[in-house]
Amino acid sequence: MGVPVTFRHEGLFFTVVTSDIGRVTVNIPVFSRQAVFSVEMPDGSTISTEALVQEANDYDHVAVMWSGDTGLQIHAYEPSGAHVWGYAPQNISVAIKGRGGYVTRLGSTDFPEAKQAEIYSFPRRKIRKSGVVRLALSAAVTPYTCGKNRVVKTLQPGVNGGNTLVDLVLNMPACDSGVRNLVLKNIIRDLKIAQN
Structure with missing residues (x-):
């Protein structure tokens, strides 16, 4: 039977479950040139x-x-007009060709309170025109989340280089509010693209 292990990289974290023989394979967007990865085992x-x-x-x-x-x-x-998100994630081949970004979702949903992550990656040095990538965050209002405070962390490029990790608390609408999806436009900063 597989066991949960938690991957960490430059502030990023997520939990996956190994195979019965302890094997796991993940593709992780790399946040720094000298990348450090760690895996936390169930025994600590x-x-x-x-x-x-x-x-x-x-x-x-x-x-x-x-x-x-x-x-x-x-x-x-x-800037191209593309709306990139979980149901239209694109893939890394689009980024390699300098045509846009892509979304990666990491983490297991096989057990309660599993750590999960979603990453939007944009090839800023491959894009040949300036512009802005507008970013927003949405949260589904479900019987599991309604009326609760949800702790969220964001990791994004810092103003002066490096990456910035921020803790947030989302106050979800009440279960009888009629709201099904909460859209938050100022939680994560837009990405500005300088012309290359």
């Missing part, structure tokens, strides 16, 4: 590794992290 021990990723500085990443069922999703409105 940690395994770490480092990797030099030359292309990491070509991308901006915005991540949202949470535990349990929150129905959170990042929405990116790109």
Whole structure:
């Protein structure tokens, strides 16, 4: 039977369940050129590794992290007119060609309060025109989330370089409010694209 393990990288975190023989494979957007990854085992021990990723500085990443069922999703409105989100995530091949960003969802939903993350990645050094990627966050109002406070973390490029980790509390609407989806437009900063 598989066990839950928690991956961490530059403030990013999420939990996945291993196979019966303890194997797990994940594709993680890299947040820094000298990347450090760690895996926390169920007994509290940690395994770490480092990797030099030359292309990491070509991308901006915005991540949202949470535990349990929150129905959170990042929405990116790109200068091209594309609306990139969980139901239209695009993929890394679009970014490699410099045509836009993509969304990656990480983490298991197989057990309560599992740590999950969603990341929007944008190839800022591959885009040939200036503009702004407008970012918003949506949260589904469900019987599990309504009327509760949900703790969320955001990770995004800092004003002076590096990445900034911010703790937030979402006050979800009451269960009888009639609201089914909460859209938050000022939780994560827009990405400004300078012309290359």
